[in-house]
Amino acid sequence: MAEIRLQNLAHSYSSQPQGATDYAIREMDHVWEQGGAYALLGPSGCGKSTLLNIISGLLSPSEGDVLFDTRKVNTLSPEQRNIAQVFQFPVVYDTMTVFDNLAFPLRNQGVAESRVASKVHEIAEVLDLHPLLKRKAHNLTADEKQKVSMGRGLVRDDVSAILFDEPLTVIDPHLKWKLRRKLKQIHEQFNITMIYVTHDQLEASTFADKIAVMYGGQIVQFGTPRELFERPQHTFVGYFVGSPGMNLIEVQAREGGVTFGDQHLPLPAALAEQLPGLAAKRLHIGIRPEFVQVSDEPGVGGMLAEAVRVEDLGTYKIITLRLQGHLIKARLPEDQAVPKYEAWVGFPAQWLMLYADDRLVEAQP
């Protein structure tokens, strides 16, 4: 049990990194608190697995420190760090029975056989593996094997943390949900720090209390699923989280607001005040499709847009509109009439985000 702290951590796979592009992990500071359920979310190749392997000790970071509580563990091996890790593809010891597989980490530590048996039965109970205990592991299905892999991580009660590296990739969709529930229950039951790597936002938000979104070797936002949705700190978070992602439009600052094409959009005073200081930066406005208002009437602050297409997803519709040459999406309730040719769209001020060089501009109080 430990708090995991990353200090000025960076990692490069090349021995003499030249620039930022040589780094799989760019310098970061981060704290995973004891007992939390975390997700590490990001696209393929963003450095998630590298970061996970650094935490577990399979990789030693090229710069910076990894601390467990206050102990520096940079050079300690996974066995010394007391970490359990579950991999993307299930790893089972083929020739052993399920029971022996689960008992393996305990027996390697020299735990007494009576205690081994009670621990194995406890974990088999949690993971519904009881009927399989006497079977050879190589005859199991993929999801049963993955449960065994997880079980080997859970069976040790002294672990500092359990790390999951996209553990449900090979699992059937209907079982994914069940296994995620299982993990959540186990987390509640044992109060172990868990870090769950995934590229699936749904998986991340159902498992984790807090999600770290990684992009280009950095954690660009660390927050609850709700925070990621409502206030993305980085344009990438806006784009990656949510379905469809956030509408992002490149804009120029002008007269207390921003313009794109012929359209001038006034900004709330708290944001407008900061515009002069951002002159040299690339500006975007962002708004989630859920918050775009679409109507047949001009209304207040309405902007004329051309309807391009509609996708009906059953419980709601996604309408794509062309606004000053930019394609934007809006999510409409199923019962709202869909404008055929043109529509008036509005961006409510409270949901309108301003990004300078991809970072969120916070309104000054």
Place this chain on the structure above:
Amino acid sequence: MTKTHDNRAWWLVLPVFLLVAFSAILPMMTVVNYSVQDIFDSSTRFFVGADWYRQILNDPRLHDSLLRQFIFSGCVLLIEIPLGIAVALAMPTRGRWASACLIVMAIPLLIPWNVVGTIWQIFGRADIGLLGYSLRELGISYNYASNTRDAWLTVLVMDVWHWTSLVALLCYSGLRAIPDAYYQAARIDRASAWAVFRYIQLPKLKSVLLIAVMLRFMDSFMIYTEPFVLTGGGPGNATTFLSQTLTKMAVGQFDLGPAAAFSLIYFLIILLVSWLFYTAMTHSDQK
């Protein structure tokens, strides 16, 4: 849905059938033919039934060389399989040295078999061979031409030298196919090096080991050229294996009937033992 029955598709099997017929079935039937008849020339032949088989099965020469053959193949497997695995485990996994090792390992496999026999024949001679000369200088009496034990040792060492590479290369490719995650999981589970070998590497090597065992069994059971060149089957009949006994009978004495019966028995033994190995190894963990 109704199935369309069209027997014309059988014609597609014809080329393969013809190929197999000419390459395997017809030659084999010739042997069967010889094994049940006494043939003097194309018009003079007598059907003898199982006589040749009875004669061969009661032939002490066959018994002796069969026993020698089993001991030899057994020793070959017992030495080459573990040694091959050990060599494969010790080989570097990547980089320049890995390529260098692969090339070195492949060299013995590329040498023609009679040359292998010649190499060792010279190597073991006390007058001009490095091995024989060194042993003599060390005061160890060694003569593969007159001493049965030395002859056996030399034939065995020669086979190990010639063929362990094959086992090692097969195992090496098998080892490279094990995903890293297994080793990582083993580290996380705190498995010892022995446990990694016992529970990860060995099980994952099973399929290549099956191939290695079968190949080495069949090849060693049919060994002819190398001992023929090295010892000529001697001293006495000490290193005369089955194939050499058979050759003597068929080509030397021209006893085609008994030789044909011998060939078929020989063939059936290889088939049977290979089947036993295969079944034992593929069914060992069915449950």
